[in-house]
Amino acid sequence: MSTSTPVLARTAGRTQRSAHLAQQAKRERRAAWLFLLPDSLGLLVFVGLPMVLAIALGFFRVDGFGNIDFIGGANYVRMVGDPQFWSSVRITLIYLVTLVPLLFAVGLALALLVQQKFPFVGAVRSALFVPYAISLVVVAMVWQFMLGDRVGIVNQVLSWFGVEGTSFLGQPSLALATLVFVTLWFQMGYYMVIFLAGLQDIPGEYYEAARIDGAGAWQRFRAITFPLLRPTSFFVLITSTVAVITGGLDLVFIMTKGGPAGATSLLIYYIYEQAFLFGELGYAAAIGSTLIAVLLIWSGLMFLVTKGGRFDDGR
């Protein structure tokens, strides 16, 4: 009795404490859900619901004047047999596989550069980020002026070096590359900032230890920087893919309208064209749904490749 009573009391105390902790955790979870509720509602109503409706719309013929007919998978069958759809898919893939690695590499290179200490580094960082702060429509219009065939400043500058002027937006072979360049110029500052944040998260002791062990700059980058940037890399790969696919619309709309000769008809522009120029809302929804599916698969693949941005220890 004399020995068991304190044990029981301790046990009872622990049980009481853990019950209290469990109750507190439950309250916190409930509070967390309540705090998440407004945003979740917004997401559900303004993103989730339209997405579900768009997927459903893909099974209908909709003319935009209130006439809706259920046509099953006919829009998807049409999509598979539509050469312009496949042309847009091909162009989008070229745009994507060129631009995403470029954004990744240039963003990281610039971050590594502006992480160094040199005079006016702050000004250089700002200058590189400023394009991203400008409206994409303005960016497109300014570049359209600068790339003008005979009077654009780019051709003028090239002529100073004896290079004959060309039509950057009027040549099918150059137009997509020009769009890639303008998008890169516009977005690289943003990814530079993201990578810079990731770099500043890496503890300096790792580099000091590596230096003591005699590791060179490349070895330090390969063994420390790149692996520890995995969460940032995951974020950059996913967001740049989505940004490249959806952000292309503004540039194409202003600069080329999908031309010349369809050379810049990205899938997102083709969807826009079908929906709003041709009034083929059901067909556009079918293509849009397919694009959503492709993006989800791509995100999943990136999740697997980068282990979801986590490290092996689960962090």
Add this chain to the structure above:
Amino acid sequence: MAEGLSRRRLLQAGTLAAAGLGAGALAGCAPSGASRTTLQLWSAYAPAPQQDPNIVAQSDWFLDRLAAWNAANDRQIEAVYIPNYADPTNTRIATAFASGTGPDIFLISPGDFLRYYNGGALVDLAPYMTQEAIDDYFPQALATRRDGDGIYGLPMEQEPLAVFYNIPAFEEAGLSEGDIPTTWEDLLELGRRLTGGQQAGMVFETTPGYYQNFTFYPWIWQGGGDVIDAETQVPDFTSDAAVAALELFGEGVRSGASPRTLPANGDVVGAFTNGYAAMWQSGIWQVEAMRQNAPDHPYGVFPLPAPAGGEPTTVLGGWAWCVNSKGSDPEAAARFTVEVMGSMSAESINAGADWNGRFKGNIPARQSVLDAIGDDDIFADPILQKFRDEIYPTGRGEPRYPPVIYKAVSNALQAVQLAGADAAQQAEQAQRAIESYLETYDGGDLL
């Protein structure tokens, strides 16, 4: 305890408020067109947000028509200004119709006509018109808005295309009015001669879209060809005339006579005043643009040159007033539209004369209006007289092809003009696409 309750209550209240706000926002969305009490007239003219006197005058023209109607009728009509309305890529009207909130009265161009007509969105205005008023319209102006005896849009103007030329560029090259080209070969030759430095010789439209097709049609017609034969409703895009027109646009770029992209981002006035272009295919609306923005800059116009053995022909664009069949009061909207645009009353004819002859500088769509203007006001201008007397009589209404046909033509045109593709092969490909589409097409005649 009190603190816990307070937090919970706060959270509950917040949640309820958020839900209430969300529901309120959804409920507060624009009412459907059918439930509005005041009718709406959508255009890019009124009420004008700019201060430019001419734009204000055009805006006032619309507002005066509404004020007169509103003073005499219970059913009130208001003007809604839609920025960038003239751009066919503007989605505002399309999305409004799709969501059931379309305007009661709105302006459309022929290129958009069949989409609205085939969708059952247009009211037949013929029952509200007298036969005298119907006969007063020029047939080519009304043709692309009709189906049988039905009239589904009343054109307020006609806008022919021509070639504008920059007199300083001609003078610098030692050219005069006597050098104005009359054949395609002459046009390209002159374009090549006038190209150099920052100056483009002969500008054809290069941006893909309805407008580019609009500028392309007259070149096919000049050789006796067509996209679709209006009589038989059979595609005719592989004809020699159509292939030749495609080759004209392709040869323009290949030979260096035409630029691949538009100088000055498509601004004719800026291109002429800065010496960026010598000749440019464009429409009558440029006369007003030049008058407003560069009144002292010398320029001229000439009819689109014809191919050897062909007939000079141009295309006539222009806005038409239409009434939404699913609007809140289609009958009142139709009566208003006919009263302003399609009545034989002095008010209607004078309104047309004011619009075309004083504020806009267009060819009217009605004989009575053309007669009322005479050589007064804007038509004292010799360039507009040239448009009226020499260019307009060769005009044919802008085709009203559905999107699939527009796209087939556009693809062929872009491929030949900018990607160096073979014209005959592209015409064949477009023809097959149009034939395939027409197998299941069920809608208004393709004109």
